[in-house]
Amino acid sequence: MQNLFRKLQERALYQPSAPALISGHKQVSNLQLCERIDYLAQQLQQTQLKCVALYMDNSIEWIVADLAAMQLGLTLIPIPLFFSPQQIEHLVKDAGIQAVITQPELCDKFDYSKKHKLPDMQLLLLNNQTVPDVEQLKKVAKITYTSGSTGNPKGVCLSATNLGGVTKALAQGISNQGISHHLCVMPLATLLENIAGVYVPLLMGSSIQVEPLSKLGFTNSSGFDAQQFMACVEQTKPHSVILLPQLLMSLIELKKAHPNSFNSLRFAAVGGGKSAQASLEKAHELGLPVYEGYGLSECASVVSLNNPFHNKPGSVGKVLPHAKVRISEEGEIIVGGQSMLGYLGLGDINKSQGTQEVHTGDLGHMDSEGFLYISGRKKNLIVSSFGRNISPEWVESEIQQAQKIAQVAIFGDAKPWLSAVVTPAVNSSNEEIEQVIQACNQRLPDYAQIKTWLVGDQAFSAENKQLTENGRLRRDAIFAQYQEQIEELYACA
DSSP: OHHHHHHHHHHHHHSTTSEEEEETTEEEEHHHHHHHHHHHHHHHHHHTOSEEEEEOOSSHHHHHHHHHHHHHTOEEEEOOTTSOHHHHHHHHHHHTOOEEEEOGGGGGGSOEEEEEEETTEEEEEEOOOOOOOTTTTTTOSEEEEOOOTTSSOOEEEEOHHHHHHHHHHHHHHTTTSOOOEEEEOSOTTSHHHHIIIIIHHHHHTOEEEEOOTTTTTBSSSSOBOHHHHHHHHHHHOOSEEEEOHHHHHHHHHHHHHOTTTTTTOSEEEEOSSOOOHHHHHHHHHTTOOEEEEEEEGGGTEEEEEOBTTBOOTTSOOEEOTTEEEEEOTTOEEEEEESOOSEETTSSOGGGOOSOSOEEEEEEEEEOTTSBEEEEEESSOOEEOTTOOEEOHHHHHHHHTTSSSEEEEEEEOTTSSSEEEEEEEOTTOOHHHHHHHHHHHHHHSOGGGOEEEEEEOSSOOOTTTTSBOTTSOBOHHHHHHHHHHHHHHHHHHO
């Protein structure tokens, strides 16, 4: 990341008054950004901390804190606002977090002993009994936690070299598209927006528009006001945005209803989950410059990306130069090059070179020109249209703790919420099932909650081929039988 900081210093010298960060009516120039980073780094250095978390809404302060920690060489752990209290508690203990940089109104989310005021932020010293493994974290610049596909998120450890390699490759990939103003749409705690929406624009000399998530139309991890989103885009007039599949669908509907909207966009990357090819084709018919990419946290975010000059419909783009992709005999996509140091607490991260291969669990192929195609996943992981990873077994186990539901199968891949097919226990009414589901939802983060459900025609069994001989769900068979009804749940909601 030294190259990024060098570029920031050069622009502070030669273009001091040009805007680097914009939020509402506030602007931070190139010179002011460097000064704010330096000042906050000095403040943090006095604390002698080694491992700090960042828990804030999208803001100028978020970006300044992130860059200050990077400049100082601290291990930084962004915490998404959509994490449940249980997930936050796990993360704090798992990483041995010593302190959290946050907003005054969010301080009550943490158990802290002391509070220090920083410029427009608060530094909370936590009452954490777990001590961070300082030796292990020497090479770790950032730990990004997954959204918790099985309840407890895993910490992906990334070095500054990992982050810098992806940043450089992405900047080169979109350098000829006249992008000088980026709007951060996704949470900054999301690695994709953190790298592609902050580091890349700053490396390229573009300004960054950053607004609270509520101004963009987000109410939680899956609530979204499309009209509010459009109003924000029309007001800020960005050249580039990063979209999740669900946002892409909203963008298309808005463009159909308002043909003169979104005309400032020159490049809209869509990732975080598989987009329907029909949606991408419709976007291009409407004149929306939308291009699909592919990546994962374990590979420091983006692995491949389409762009206006290299675009193949149906693919997730051309593999970027920092990544080395091969396809196993089973068809699994395996990625090397700039990959993670490892998962926190699993193996000796300090010995890792960040170049080991990552078995993605995704199935696909690559053509002779280096374009990557995704055909499915080896495991049952659900990726919602908001990009949240959810293990159906996790949610199913929560549901089946109650006595009123005998069996349950969870679905929701590429959908905005989860649905369920249930087999009631004997004498259980629909009202009792609803009560069980609502009680379960209270224990789960909102992205893993069941919003709609239906009662199956019969119990899942080996006889009807909806269970294996060992009693495991045959999800494809269940979905095949109930697909029409499941789709109706989403259409009628």
